[in-house]
Amino acid sequence: MNSLIKIIDAHGHLGGWRFFSIPHHDIDDLIICMDRTGVEKVCLSPFAGLNVDCRYSNDLIAQAIGKYEDRVLGYACVCPHKKHEIIPELERCFDKLHLNAIKLHPSESRYPADGTNYTPVYEFAQERKIAILNHSWGTPDHLRRLADKYPDVKFIQAHTAGGWDGLSQDGFIDAAREFGNVYMDTASSAIYRGTFEKLVDYLGEDKIVYGSDYTCMDMGYQMGRVIFSKIRPEAMEKILRNNFLSILKHL
Amino acid sequence: MDIMSKKSLTTFIDCNCMLGNCDFIGMDSFPDAGSLLHEMDDCGINEAIVYSSLAAYCSPSEGNQILIDELKDCKRLYPCPVILPHHTGEFPLPDDYTSFLKANDIKIVKIMPNAFKLPLHLWIWGEILGRLQEIRMPVMLDFSMGHWSESIDWESIYRVVHEFGDLPVIITGMGMAADRFVYPLFEKFKNLYMETSYYQVHDGIDGIVSKFGSSRLIFGTGMPVRSPYPPMTALLTSSVGTDEIAAIAGGNIRNLMEGVRFE
Numbered sequence: 149m150n151s152l153i154k155i156i157d158a159h160g161h162l163g164g165w166r167f168f169s170i171p172h173h174d175i176d177d178l179i180i181c182m183d184r185t186g187v188e189k190v191c192l193s194p195f196a197g198l199n200v201d202c203r204y205s206n207d208l209i210a211q212a213i214g215k216y217e218d219r220v221l222g223y224a225c226v227c228p229h230k231k232h233e234i235i236p237e238l239e240r241c242f243d244k245l246h247l248n249a250i251k252l253h254p255s256e257s258r259y260p261a262d263g264t265n266y267t268p269v270y271e272f273a274q275e276r277k278i279a280i281l282n283h284s285w286g287t288p289d290h291l292r293r294l295a296d297k298y299p300d301v302k303f304i305q306a307h308t309a310g311g312w313d314g315l316s317q318d319g320f321i322d323a324a325r326e327f328g329n330v331y332m333d334t335a336s337s338a339i340y341r342g343t344f345e346k347l348v349d350y351l352g353e354d355k356i357v358y359g360s361d362y363t364c365m366d367m368g369y370q371m372g373r374v375i376f377s378k379i380r381p382e383a384m385e386k387i388l389r390n391n392f393l394s395i396l397k398h399l
Numbered sequence: 400m401d402i403m404s405k406k407s408l409t410t411f412i413d414c415n416c417m418l419g420n421c422d423f424i425g426m427d428s429f430p431d432a433g434s435l436l437h438e439m440d441d442c443g444i445n446e447a448i449v450y451s452s453l454a455a456y457c458s459p460s461e462g463n464q465i466l467i468d469e470l471k472d473c474k475r476l477y478p479c480p481v482i483l484p485h486h487t488g489e490f491p492l493p494d495d496y497t498s499f500l501k502a503n504d505i506k507i508v509k510i511m512p513n514a515f516k517l518p519l520h521l522w523i524w525g526e527i528l529g530r531l532q533e534i535r536m537p538v539m540l541d542f543s544m545g546h547w548s549e550s551i552d553w554e555s556i557y558r559v560v561h562e563f564g565d566l567p568v569i570i571t572g573m574g575m576a577a578d579r580f581v582y583p584l585f586e587k588f589k590n591l592y593m594e595t596s597y598y599q600v601h602d603g604i605d606g607i608v609s610k611f612g613s614s615r616l617i618f619g620t621g622m623p624v625r626s627p628y629p630p631m632t633a634l635l636t637s638s639v640g641t642d643e644i645a646a647i648a649g650g651n652i653r654n655l656m657e658g659v660r661f662e
Contacts, residue, residue, distance in 0.1 A: 152401075167548075168576040171606050181602060186402075271485060315484045316427045337547050337574060337599060340426065341626045360660035365575055367634030372629035375402070376442070 153385050154188035155371065158392040159281060159306060159359025161333045162194040162208060170363045175212040177217055178363070179229045185367045189219055190360075191281075191392070197225025198283075199258070202237065210245035221396070223251035226269060234268045242276065245269040249279040249398055254286065261286025272299040279395045281306055281333065281359075283330060288319025295309040295327035302395045309356045310336025310373065315345030321347070324355045331395065334373060334387070335361035344377045353383035357392040405635045405644070411444045413627070414507075414539070414651035415594050416569050417618030418466060418476070419452035428623045430450060432473050435622075439475070442627045445649065446475045450509050460489060467503050477656070482508045483515070484523050489492065491560040493530035494628070497661070500536065506656035507540070509539040512552065519555035521562055528559065532566035534662070536594075538657045539569045544597070547574025553584075560588040567655050569617055572597045584613045592651070595630045596621035604637040604647070613643035617652050 164173055172181070182190060192212065197205025202225040209222035224241035226234045237322040241247045250273060252376035254261040273280050279302035287332060295303055308320045309332035326332040332355060334344075348356065374387060400408075413510060419475075420433055421428040429435035449470070454462025463480040469479045480500075481491045490496060494529070500508070509529065512519050521528075531538055540559070542551040560568050571594040573581065578600055583590050584657035585607070595621040600606070607616055618634065634647055 168600070169578040169582075169599055170600050177602075184638060234453040250520050313425070337597070339626045339629050341623055342427065344626075364601070366603055366633050369629045369633035371636070372632030373626060375632065376628035 153186075153388045155186055155358060156389045156390050156392050157182075157187050157190040157360050157362060157367070158304065158357040158395075159333050159363040160190040160192045161364060162192045162212060162314065163196055165195045165364065166396055168364075171335055173363050175215060175220065179216055181362075181367055182219060187367060187373065188389075189220035189221055190362065191223060191248060191396075193225055193281075196261035197223075197251065198253040199256040202227050206237070206245060206247065209247065210271060218348065221249070222247040223249050225251055228252075228254070228263060228265040230258050231265045231268065234265070235272060235350070238269070238272050242278070244339050249276060249281060251281050253283040255283060256305060262290045270294060270298050274300040274309045277301070283307070285320070288323045291320060291323045291330060292327065293324065295330045299329055301329060303327075304357060304395070305330070305332050306359065307336045308332045308363070309351070310334040310344075310359075310370075311338045312343055313338075313345045324351055331355050331357055333357045333359035335365065337358035339373045344373050347381055348377075348379050348383055348387070353379065353386050354386045354391060356375055357395065402632065402635050406443055406631060409443075409644060410617055410636065410649045411446075411631065412652050413439070413444050413447040413620045413622065414569070414617050415541075415596050416447045416449045416622045417452050417455065417624075418449040418463060418469075419462065421452040421456065421623070422455070424624055426623065428509075432469055432476055435571065436475060438622070443631070444627060445550055446477070448477045448479045448507055452481045455509075455511060455514060458470045459483055459568055466640060467505070478503070478505055479507045479509050480505060481511055482527065483517070484527050486523075490527075493527045495529065495658045497530050497536070500534075501661040506659045507537045507539065509541055511541045511543060512555065513543045514541070518552060519559055521558055524559075525562070528563050528566060532563045533621070534659050535565065535567065537567040537569055537652075538660075539571055539594070541571045544572045547576050547597070549580075556591075557584060560584065560591045563591055564588065564626050566590055567592065568655055569594055569655075572621060574598065575600050575603075578603065581607075582610070591615070592617050592656070594619035594654070595633065595647070596625055599629070599633060602637075604633060605639060608637075608639045608643055608647075613639060613646040613652055614654075616647045617655075618648045
């Protein structure tokens with residue numbers, strides 16, 4: 149285990165969330181927690197951007213970046229129901245607010261993962277070579293079609309690299325094996341014994357990015373999955389840090 | 400101090416570990432005490448309270464006895480029988496059962512309402528819980544929660560801790576939605592404790608310790624299904640002090656078990 153790697157967390161949140169109590173959820177609190185747990189940077193999407201108010205969310209994360217620009221990265225959120233607003237908002241996010249990647253959450257947005265209103269998002273990301281983290285891409289076939297059609301977009305499937313049970317065939321993991329621009333993040337409340345090593349073996353150490361889903365879940369709890377795993381040190385550094393940095397390297 | 404050093408200096412007692420073959424989980428289980436002890440040595444756990452897979456998912460009376468027999472001479476593993484009430488004759492009368500527990504030096508038991516589809520109604524469980532309260536035997540309540548979003552019967556937990564105020568009750572496998580339920584219960588009832596295998600509320604350990612003290616949390620892993628490391632890192636990276644870490648990691652469960660008063 150290497151406790152000296154400065155972790156880059158690819159999946160975090162800001163603000164409160166209706167499903168449970170999240171104490172200390174503003175950016176100052178998050179930085180304190182990051183300092184305590186050895187996390188150098190985190191890429192955040194405010195919860196509000198997932199379902200209620202993407203513009204408010206994007207402003208909130210921009211303020212956080214402004215305050216802690218060496219520690220905080222930001223996901224831009226858009227509303228799939230307001231198709232005509234998607235491009236202007238993405239342009240604002242990347243040209244004015246200087247956010248880093250895009251976050252989608254179809255189930256919270258109450259819009260199908262394969263809905264066509266997301267097409268402008270993919271086209272924008274393709275043109276600008278921007279990564280997209282999605283709570284779920286819907287089906288593995290849908291993810292494959294996107295990865296094939298938009299080769300300059302890095303597609304990150306949230307949760308799957310953490311929640312895999314080590315037994316079942318997972319089409320998303322297979323999609324990540326097939327396509328060079330598909331990745332999985334580790335953020336999952338389910339952490340099965342011994343499966344992380346199996347996943348690194350099967351999927352490869354270059355296709356996994358560390359994400360904690362912080363503040364949904366405790367940053368310290370989530371890192372246990374990786375830092376005490378039996379993967380080789382070079383793989384650990386890739387997963388905890390370098391893979392996500394290389395995904396964002398175009399910025 | 401870095402996390403690796405902290406880990407090596409901490410005495411972990413896992414209060415929630417299953418022993419025995421368990422085919423349906425699909426992953427490696429611990430078929431015998433030796434295999435579990437080997438894993439514990441590998442991940443840095445000193446002692447464990449274990450329940451039987453056969454007891455939990457098939458037949459408590461058979462599984463419990465096999466477990467007790469296997470662990471008779473084992474100094475690092477403590478058997479935790481899965482119990483049922485006495486009315487059908489599957490389990491002895493409460494007085495007889497506590498005699499059995501005393502004879503076998505058992506200091507903790509487990510109830511699994513969801514796995515057995517047997518709710519915690521007081522008219523079912525009242526007699527045995529009352530007897531266990533008399534001897535201050537800790538009772539673990541395992542609702543077999545697979546995912547944090549599943550609903551469990553919090554009302555039944557409330558009824559038990561309310562009715563049996565001197566019975567140490569440990570709820571296990573609680574997830575990130577637990578606080579809104581646990582905090583009001585912790586406020587009202589000093590006899591309620593929470594095991595940490597699945598507890599991943601952001602800064603959750605810090606929050607509970609600051610409001611209720613460190614005595615309410617009890618380290619557990621949920622092995623063989625869950626990885627032991629996340630609850631370890633959650634504790635070791637929290638902002639609580641070393642005494643609090645020691646209490647949660649093992650001191651609290653040891654105190655509860657040493658508090659059993661067989662007559």
